[in-house]
Every structure is written in C-alpha cells, then in structure tokens.
Amino acid sequence: MAAAIKKKQPLQNVKVVVRIRPLTKQEEDQNVKNILKSHTPRELLMKDKKYTFDRVFKPNASQIELYMNVVSPLIQDVVAGYNCTVFAYGQTGTGKTYTMTGEKCNLVGNWRKDDDSGVIPRAAFHIFHELGHMSNVEINVKVSYIELYNEEIRDLLSEDECALQMYSDTKGTVSIQGLKEVSVHDSEGILKLLQRGIVKRQIAPTLMNHQSSRSHTVFTISVNTRESTASGDDILKAGKINLVDLAGSENIARSGCMAMRATELANINRSLLTLGRVIQALADKSQKHVPYRDSKLTRILQDSLGGHTKTVIISTVSPAHTSHEETTSTLEYATRARDIKNTPIINEKMTKHEMIDGLVKEIDRLQKDLDAARSGTGFYVDKENYQRLLDAIMSVTGEQVTHEELSHKKAERIKNLEEHMQARVRQFEETVELCKQHQHDLELAKAAIKEKDETLEQERYLAKWYEDQSSEKYEEAQTLLKATQTLTTEKEILLAKLEHQFHINSSNQSVAQTAVSHVVDLLSDFGKEETARFEGIAKENAEQFRTYLIGLTDELRQSSGLMREIPSRVQQNSKNNFSAQKMIGQYSKNYLEVIDGKAALLNGVFDQYKKRVEYYRKSVPKLADEYRVKTENIFGAATSMLKSSNDTFKTALSETNRKTRDELDSVKKTINDRKLQDEESLRQLEFLVAATKRRLEENDVILEQVERLRENVSEAEESANRRMLETMSGLERLALESIKSFKDSAEMVPNMEEIQGIEVRDVLCTVQEFHQKLHQISINLDETHQNITKDRLADLQRHISVACSQIEAAIDSKVDRLLGDVEAMRGTTDRFVASFDTMVGRVRGAMVEQMLEKNVRAKHAGDTPVRQSTVLPVRIKDPAPREALLEKFRQAMVMPKMEEEWDTNGDSS
Numbered sequence: 035m036a037a038a039i040k041k042k043q044p045l046q047n048v049k050v051v052v053r054i055r056p057l058t059k060q061e062e063d064q065n066v067k068n069i070l071k072s073h074t075p076r077e078l079l080m081k082d083k084k085y086t087f088d089r090v091f092k093p094n095a096s097q098i099e100l101y102m103n104v105v106s107p108l109i110q111d112v113v114a115g116y117n118c119t120v121f122a123y124g125q126t127g128t129g130k131t132y133t134m135t136g137e138k139c140n141l142v143g144n145w146r147k148d149d150d151s152g153v154i155p156r157a158a159f160h161i162f163h164e165l166g167h168m169s170n171v172e173i174n175v176k177v178s179y180i181e182l183y184n185e186e187i188r189d190l191l192s193e194d195e196c197a198l199q200m201y202s203d204t205k206g207t208v209s210i211q212g213l214k215e216v217s218v219h220d221s222e223g224i225l226k227l228l229q230r231g232i233v234k235r236q237i238a239p240t241l242m243n244h245q246s247s248r249s250h251t252v253f254t255i256s257v258n259t260r261e262s263t264a265s266g267d268d269i270l271k272a273g274k275i276n277l278v279d280l281a282g283s284e285n286i287a288r289s290g291c292m293a294m295r296a297t298e299l300a301n302i303n304r305s306l307l308t309l310g311r312v313i314q315a316l317a318d319k320s321q322k323h324v325p326y327r328d329s330k331l332t333r334i335l336q337d338s339l340g341g342h343t344k345t346v347i348i349s350t351v352s353p354a355h356t357s358h359e360e361t362t363s364t365l366e367y368a369t370r371a372r373d374i375k376n377t378p379i380i381n382e383k384m385t386k387h388e389m390i391d392g393l394v395k396e397i398d399r400l401q402k403d404l405d406a407a408r409s410g411t412g413f414y415v416d417k418e419n420y421q422r423l424l425d426a427i428m429s430v431t432g433e434q435v436t437h438e439e440l441s442h443k444k445a446e447r448i449k450n451l452e453e454h455m456q457a458r459v460r461q462f463e464e465t466v467e468l469c470k471q472h473q474h475d476l477e478l479a480k481a482a483i484k485e486k487d488e489t490l491e492q493e494r495y496l497a498k499w500y501e502d503q504s505s506e507k508y509e510e511a512q513t514l515l516k517a518t519q520t521l522t523t524e525k526e527i528l529l530a531k532l533e534h535q536f537h538i539n540s541s542n543q544s545v546a547q548t549a550v551s552h553v554v555d556l557l558s559d560f561g562k563e564e565t566a567r568f569e570g571i572a573k574e575n576a577e578q579f580r581t582y583l584i585g586l587t588d589e590l591r592q593s594s595g596l597m598r599e600i601p602s603r604v605q606q607n608s609k610n611n612f613s614a615q616k617m618i619g620q621y622s623k624n625y626l627e628v629i630d631g632k633a634a635l636l637n638g639v640f641d642q643y644k645k646r647v648e649y650y651r652k653s654v655p656k657l658a659d660e661y662r663v664k665t666e667n668i669f670g671a672a673t674s675m676l677k678s679s680n681d682t683f684k685t686a687l688s689e690t691n692r693k694t695r696d697e698l699d700s701v702k703k704t705i706n707d708r709k710l711q712d713e714e715s716l717r718q719l720e721f722l723v724a725a726t727k728r729r730l731e732e733n734d735v736i737l738e739q740v741e742r743l744r745e746n747v748s749e750a751e752e753s754a755n756r757r758m759l760e761t762m763s764g765l766e767r768l769a770l771e772s773i774k775s776f777k778d779s780a781e782m783v784p785n786m787e788e789i790q791g792i793e794v795r796d797v798l799c800t801v802q803e804f805h806q807k808l809h810q811i812s813i814n815l816d817e818t819h820q821n822i823t824k825d826r827l828a829d830l831q832r833h834i835s836v837a838c839s840q841i842e843a844a845i846d847s848k849v850d851r852l853l854g855d856v857e858a859m860r861g862t863t864d865r866f867v868a869s870f871d872t873m874v875g876r877v878r879g880a881m882v883e884q885m886l887e888k889n890v891r892a893k894h895a896g897d898t899p900v901r902q903s904t905v906l907p908v909r910i911k912d913p914a915p916r917e918a919l920l921e922k923f924r925q926a927m928v929m930p931k932m933e934e935e936w937d938t939n940g941d942s943s
C-alpha cells in the first residue's frame with residue numbers, strides 16, 4: 035500500500051493581484067467618476083490612498099495577460115504535485131465570473147489565444163498541454179465542481195440535488211462525502227463538465243430562489259501521475275488546482291435581498307465573514323486561533339489559506355465612485371491577505387522503499403506509545419500522536435455540530451415543503467380553472483395568429499415585389515435624374531449663350547452707329563470738297579473768259595480808233611505823193627491782222643473753254659461713278675458688318691435652338707418611350723413619376739420659356755432680316771438715285787461749242803466784210819489820187835466810221851452775248867452744285883434714317899428665365915404603391931382558392 039509524503043517548501047506569501055473592471059456603458063452615460071488610478075504595475079491609487087499588490091491589472095488588461103501573469107505559473111506546479119488555489123474575490127459585478135470563466139468557455143485548442151475566455155478553460159487546456167510533454171507517465175485527471183450556498187454544498191456535476199456533507203479525516207484533511215469526481219482524458223472533457231455545471235447553476239436559482247452572485251463555486255482539477263523510475267520504483271504525484279469564484283462581497287442588504295429570512299441571510303454572509311476573519315487572523319501573527327471551522331467555505335479553503343497550497347487571490351474592483359465603499363473594503367481585505375503565509379508542499383506518493391521507511395517510522399512511533407503506556411498508570415500517547423487525536427476529536431465535534439444544524443435545517447425545510455405543497459394544491463385548482471380560460475384564449479390567439487400569418491404572407495409578397503423591382507426602378511430613376519441634370523446643364527449653357535448673344539448684339543449696335551456716323555461724315559466731307567471744287571473751277575473759268583473778252587473788245591476798239599484816223603491821215607499826206615490805197619491797205623491790213631489775232635485768241639479761249647466743258651462733261655459721270663463706288667463701298671462695309679453680326683447671331687441662335695430642341699425632344703422622347711414601355715407597370719412607377727414630376731414640370735416651364743425665347747428670337751431675327759433687306763434696298767435705291775442725279779447734273783452743263791463757234795464766226799465775217807469794203811475804198815482813193823476832194827474824204831470818213839461802228843456794235847453785241855452765256859454757264863454750274871449739295875444732303879438724311887433709326891436692333895425676347903441652382907435628389911425614395919400591390923396579391927391568393935373550389939365542386943359533381 036502506498037503512503038503519501040509531502041515535501042515541505044519555504045514559507046510563501048499568498049499572491050494577491052487586483053483587477054479593475056472597465057466602466058460600463060451605463061456608468062459612462064451617467065458620467066460616473068473613475069476613482070482608481072494605477073501608474074505602476076504594482077500600485078493602485080484610490081483618491082489619495084496608495085495600495086501595493088503583487089500586480090494591478092488596469093481595465094484594459096486582457097484575459098490572456100491576466101492568465102499568463104497569474105495562473106500560468108501555477109500549472110507546472112500542479113503537474114509537479116502541488117495544490118494550488120486561485121480565487122476571485124470582490125463586489126458583485128466587478129468581473130469575478132468574467133475572470134474565472136469568461137464570456138465563453140468553448141475555447142478550442144489554443145489557451146494562448148487572446149479572446150474572452152477566462153481562467154478555467156485556459157487552465158484546462160494548459161494542463162493537458164503540459165501533460166503532453168511527459169513520457170512514460172500514467173496520467174489521471176479528475177474534475178469536481180461544487181456550489182456553496184446558504185452553507186449547503188451542491189454537486190454541480192451530479193444529477194442529485196441533495197446537499198453534500200463534509201468531514202475531516204484524522205489527519206485533518208477535509209473531504210466532501212459523495213462528491214462526484216469525474217475522470218477526463220482531454221481538455222474538451224473538462225470544458226464539457228464546466229458547461230454542465232454552469233447550466234445546472236443557471237437552472238437552480240429559479241428553483242431554489244437564490245442568485246448566483248450569492249453562491250460560491252469551486253472548480254477543482256486534480257492531476258495524478260505515476261512515473262516509473264529506472265530503479266523500478268513508481269513516483270506518484272497528486273496535484274490539484276481549485277478555481278474558486280466567490281459570492282459578491284458587498285453588503286447583502288444593499289444588494290436587494292431584504293426579503294430573506296434572517297437565518298438564510300446569516301448563512302449567506304457567514305462564509306464570507308468567516309473568510310474575512312480567517313484572513314484577519316492569518317495576517318495578524320498575534321492571533322493563535324484561526325476560525326476555519328466557522329464556515330464551510332473556510333473549511334474547504336483551509337489548506338489554501340495558511341496551509342500547504344500555493345494560493346493566488348484575484349481581487350476584482352469597480353473604478354466607479356459609486357462603489358467607493360465596497361472597493362475600499364475589497365482593497366483592505368486584499369492588502370491583509372498579502373500577509374498570509376503558506377508552506378507549499380509537493381504531494382508525492384512513496385515508492386516501495388520509501389513506504390518501508392515510513393512503516394518503520396510508524397512502528398517506531400507506536401512502539402513509543404506502547405512503552406509510555408507500559409511505564410505509567412493510565413494511557414499515554416506520544417505528543418505528536420496526541421496532537422493528531424486532538425485534531426480528530428475537534429473535527430468530529432465540528433461535524434456533530436454540523437449534523438445537529440443540519441437536522442434542524444431539514445425539519446425546517448420539511449415544514450416549509452408542507453406549507454409549500456398545500457399552496458401548490460390550491461395553485462393547481464386555480465391553474466385548472468385558468469387552463470380552461472387559457473384554452474379559450476388559445477383558440478382566439480390561434481385565429482389571431484392565422485390572421486397575422488396572412489398579413490405576414492402579404493408583407494412577404496410586398497417585400498419580395500419591392501426587392502425585385504427596386505434595382506430596376508433605381509436604374510430608371512437614375513436615367514431620369516441624369517436626363518434632368520443634363521437638361522439643367524444645357525439650360526445653363528443656353529442662358530449663357532443668349533446672354534452672350536445679347537451682349538454681341540448691343541455691341542454690334544454701337545459699332546453700327548459708329549460706322550453710320552463715320553459714313554455720314556465721309557459723305558459730308560466728300561460733298562463739301564466736291565462742291566468747293568466745282569465752284570472754284572466754275573468761277574475761275576467764268577472770270578478768265580470775261581477778262582479775255584473784255585481785253586479783246588478793248589483792243590478792237592483801239593484798232594477801230596486807228597481806222598477812224600485814216601481819212602485825216604490821207605488828207606495830211608495828200609500833198610505828198612502817196613498812195614492812199616497803200617496806206618488804207620496798210621491800215622486795213624493791220625486792223626485785219628489785229629482782228630485775226632484777236633479772233634485766234636478768242637478761238638483759243640473758246641477752245642480752252644470747250645476743253646473744260648468737255649472735261650466737266652466727262653468728269654461728272656466719272657465722278658458719279660467714283661461717288662457710287664465710294665458710297666457702295668461704305669454702304670457695303672456697313673451692311674456686311676451688320677449682316678455678318680446678324681448671321682453670327684442667327685447661326686449661334688439656330689444652333690443653340692436646334693441643340694436645345696433636340697435635347698428636349700430626346701428627353702421628352704425618353705420619358706415618353708419609358709412611359710409607353712412601362713405602360714403595364716405604370717401604376718407601380720407612380721412613385722417614380724411623382725418624384726420626377728416636379729422636375730419635369732420645371733423642365734416644361736423651362737422648355738416653354740426656351741420655346742418662347744426661341745420664337746421671340748426667330749421673330750427678332752426675321753424682323754432684323756427684313757430691316758436689313760429694307761436698309762440695303764433703300765441704300766441701293768439711294769445710290770442709283772444719286773448716280774442718276776449726277777448724270778442729270780452732267781447734262782445740265784451747256785453745249786457751249788455750238789453757241790460760241792457761231793458767234794466767233796459771225797464776228798470774223800463782219801470784220802472780213804469791212805476789210806473788203808475798205809479795200810474797195812482804197813482802190814477808189816488811189817484812182818482819184820490827184821482829185822481827192824474834201825467830199826471824198828468826208829465820204830471815206832463816213833464809210834470808215836460806219837464800218838467801225840458796225841464792227842464795234844457787232845463785237846459789242848457778240849461779247850455781250852458771250853458774257854451772257856458765261857453768266858448762264860455760271861448759273862448752270864451753281865444749279866449743278868446746288869443739286870449736288872441737295873443730293874448729298876438727301877443721301878446723308880437717308881443714311882441717318884435708314885441706318886440709325888431703322889437700325890437692326892435685337893428685340894427684347896421676353897423674360898430670360900431666372901438662373902436657379904436646382905438641387906436634384908440623389909435618390910428617389912420608394913413610396914410604394916401598396917394598395918395596388920395588395921390588390922394584386924389578393925387576386926393571386928383568390929385564384930388558387932377558386933381553382934381549389936372549382937376542383938372540389940368538379941370532383942363532387
């Protein structure tokens with residue numbers, strides 16, 4: 035038989051760590067203050083007080099961080115044969131269960147994974163991980179799981195609900211009678227047991243009227259190994275780890291358990307109070323008695339507190355200022371617990387040799403007892419044995435007390451159960467009544483459910499329909515939106531173009547005005563220049579001609595005076611032997627020469643005058659042509675400028691109009707096409723149409739405005755063209771008129787050649803005749819030379835005088851006529867100039883009238899639509915034609931029904 039021996043280790047303080055839980059969402063919402071701070075890994079500050087622990091875990095510390103720091107080092111110890119205990123202590127809701135079990139306990143395979151798994155699942159995996167490294171070792175792992183509530187122990191792995199009893203053996207080892215220890219072969223086995231226990235614990239509160247936060251749980255994993263050595267000995271090791279989740283350490287009254295009976299309340303508190311007192315006693319070296327036996331919890335944990343176990347206490351605290359009191363109390367407990375000292379030992383089972391040694395020692399001890407008994411009167415027991423016996427008696431006494439307490443409690447419980455049973459019978463009768471009522475309600479509920487099912491079916495149908503349609507509708511809506519957006523953009527462009535065109539028009543107008551005034555100025559200058567030139571030429575010619583004529587007549591008169599002197603000369607020279615014929619011939623010849631010279635001069639003047647007249651006659655049409663060309667050029671430049679601006683305007687407008695019309699037509703067509711295509715689903719599209727309706731109406735308004743604008747612009751265009759044509763034809767007419775007018779003026783220039791030619795010939799003939807006569811006279815005189823008488827001279831005198839007078843009179847009359855002609859020519863020239871002037875004035879007037887007053891002006895083309903920054907909807911919401919759909923659904927539902935009825939009727943008939 036093997037006997038256990040325990041290897042003693044040096045004293046070791048209980049390790050105490052503190053874990054601060056994060057503020058809850060609710061606490062954050064209520065602006066709860068955080069009163070805990072931790073600046074170093076071991077220190078904790080609450081208000082101004084500083085606490086030091088083996089480790090402080092901040093609210094953001096992860097499960098794996100805590101495990102690796104606190105529990106992981108213990109696992110190797112457990113495998114090595116140590117007993118270890120980890121217990122979580124703290125106020126309700128500070129994370130004891132979160133730390134020990136975690137949010138989930140289905141951790142698979144990897145205990146190092148950083149998730150919400152707590153200590154127990156990780157330890158389960160970690161233990162098997164460690165055991166996996168051992169070879170040639172027999173392993174036996176067992177699990178037990180108990181709950182301690184109201185000083186009663188329940189086995190969470192057993193089907194049995196009975197409370198378990200605990201007892202201490204003669205060596206003081208505390209055991210629980212009938213506790214189920216389940217062997218497991220892998221970590222999953224441990225987890226399944228943990229889950230089974232948790233489930234049982236969750237069901238229990240409703241039956242037993244207690245809450246988990248007021249019960250303690252101890253989850254124990256025992257690891258037994260047998261290792262064969264080379265010498266043939268077996269080393270048996272038995273380590274275990276107790277994972278303890280204590281009840282909330284807060285004031286019970288504060289936690290809302292006021293309705294409890296006093297005994298129950300006392301029992302709930304007893305374990306925790308005793309734990310506190312045990313910790314206090316162990317920390318205070320002066321206290322000899324440690325009240326382990328005062329509660330079941332402390333009895334179970336006896337070895338963990340001040341015993342041979344390696345113990346870690348995880349104190350969980352809340353950082354909220356509202357938990358200030360409880361946190362202080364927890365931290366005080368934790369501080370005190372740090373002073374507890376344990377002497378951990380390895381539990382190894384002895385080998386055969388060691389067992390023999392042990393037995394020899396036992397025999398030796400018994401021998402000592404025997405010797406003592408023999409030597410004295412009475413019964414003597416060895417000191418060490420005596421101490422053990424004393425402990426055993428104390429344990430039995432403790433158990434006796436426990437038994438009495440238990441029987442008392444049981445009696446009380448039986449009484450409670452009886453009362454409870456009676457109440458239940460009454461309840462049963464009431465329940466039967468209620469059942470009937472419920473039966474009725476159930477029928478009603480079934481009908482309501484059926485109705486609801488139908489509604490649900492409808493809703494499903496609608497949902498499906500909407501689902502099917504939504505993407506299609508969405509695309510259509512997107513197309514419409516896109517079209518509307520394009521339309522809006524085009525509208526903007528159109529407006530900009532129109533504005534630009536109006537701007538061009540007004541600038542064209544001012545350009546036209548400048549051009550017209552320039553033309554008018556040119557015409558005016560041209561008219562003035564030409565008039566002055568004509569006037570100058572006419573005046574110069576008339577004066578020259580007059581001077582010549584007057585000079586000519588003067589010279590002729592002088593010549594006539596000489597002729598008149600002939601008779602007296604003849605008389606004076608008659609005494610001399612002279613020839614009268616010669617002398618008269620000489621005089622007459624001179625006179626004739628003078629007359630000839632003057633006639634030639636006159637002819638020269640006439641020729642010159644003729645040439646000038648000819649020049650006028652020719653230059654006036656040329657001038658008219660020049661004038662026409664100039665006028666045409668000026669008019670041409672002005673009109674082409676107006677025309678080109680008009681053309682640009684027209685092209686731009688018609689292009690814009692065409693584009694706008696095309697685009698609008700295309701949008702309209704798109705919408706119409708869609709409308710036609712979707713005739714079938716038009717009602718379903720109503721929501722879409724309603725959403726875009728406003729946009730379309732807006733577009734229609736814009737369309738109308740643009741069309742009106744277009745009409746106005748076309749009207750303006752037409753009117754502009756009309757005016758342009760009018761102006762151009764007016765200007766053309768004017769040009770023709772002015773040319774004609776010039777031609778008329780040219781015809782007004784007199785045909786001087788004819789008149790002057792005849793007159794000069796007349797004068798020459800008269801002089802020729804006179805010369806003939808004089809020659810005749812001179813012949814006569816020479817014949818009668820010797821006989822010249824006074825009478826003959828007088829006769830001659832008379833002849834000459836008459837002839838000279840006749841010549842002078844003829845010349846005077848002709849010169850007078852010529853001067854008259856010159857005057858007439860001047861009058862003609864004046865008239866021509868005046869007519870030219872009038873014509874230029876008329877042209878100028880017409881220009882002003884045609885080009886300024888009837889100028890092409892862009893007509894105000896109605897009100898330009900006001901610029902609006904339209905915010906288009908990004909999505910069109912689905913207003914869902916619910917009623918129509920429901921109608922469709924009903925029809926769909928009715929048809930099969932009708933068919934069904936039809937089939938049924940058909941069958942029966």
Ligand SMILES: Nc1ncnc2c1ncn2[C@@H]1O[C@H](COP(=O)(O)OP(=O)(O)OP(=O)(O)O)[C@@H](O)[C@H]1O
Nearest residue numbers: 055056125126127128129130131132246247281282
């Ligand atoms: N360190 C932590 N990190 C994240 N959440 C935590 C932490 N500690 C506790 N919680 C959360 O706080 C809540 C209460 O935790 P838990 O139930 O573990 O407290 P308890 O101390 O075991 O309470 P009781 O004594 O009533 O059993 C849980 O929702 C848990 O998830």
